[in-house]
């Protein structure tokens with residue numbers, strides 16, 4: 043049977059990256075997406091902005107919405123301090139399976155909890171299921187029409203504390219207009235736009251970083 047693009051991306055990682063070396067996994071995926079097949083990873087250019095935000099926060103708890111193949115999961119987890127935890131939600135079982143193998147190849151299983159399911163179902167269970175009080179960082183990269191409802195759900199569940207950071211991919215392309223309008227007009231957030239490009243292209247895109255003011 044025909045392989046899928048995520049399966050071919052995983053094969054490229056297993057062929058070209060060194061086990062236990064997250065940077066080589068990230069590089070192998072970027073090479074594959076630049077020269078073989080485009081895929082919707084945050085990519086190398088926006089990935090550097092993601093890295094700088096993660097390093098600045100030095101988060102103990104991270105929530106990622108939309109694992110896909112685990113590219114940003116590996117970027118974030120490779121920068122976390124010891125004992126820090128990243129919970130990533132993915133509701134497509136095929137993508138989740140690929141992501142688990144990518145994360146394992148990078149040797150980051152101990153820092154990552156991949157939860158197979160929908161964000162709307164799992165966000166309300168974070169405290170009871172995973173003993174999470176609040177998240178220091180939330181990376182939004184799932185369906186773009188879910189950014190706003192899930193942000194409101196995260197607020198309602200008391201999962202943010204003063205200083206928590208929301209970092210949203212694709213606020214220009216594909217675009218998340220309702221989310222941007224909400225977060226930029228809310229007195230509860232201080233937002234900043236990081237202009238960049240849609241992964242592996244020259245099309246404008248960017249990340250929106252929003253600090254929860256409590």
Ligand SMILES: Cc1ccc(Cc2cc(O)c(O)c(C(=O)NC/C=C/[C@H]3O[C@@H](n4cnc5c(N)ncnc54)[C@H](O)[C@@H]3O)c2)cc1
Nearest residue numbers: 082108110131132133134137159160161183184185215216
């Ligand atoms: C017009 C146009 C089209 C595509 C692009 C290019 C482009 C560039 C990008 O960086 C993009 O992030 C995207 C994009 O669409 N991303 C959606 C990513 C979803 C992943 O998250 C999963 N998921 C989706 N909703 C949920 C949910 N509730 N709970 C749990 N997992 C969820 C899915 O299972 C996927 O694993 C697209 C640019 C412009």
Ligand SMILES: [Mg+2]
Nearest residue numbers: 084183211212
């Ligand atoms: Mg994206």
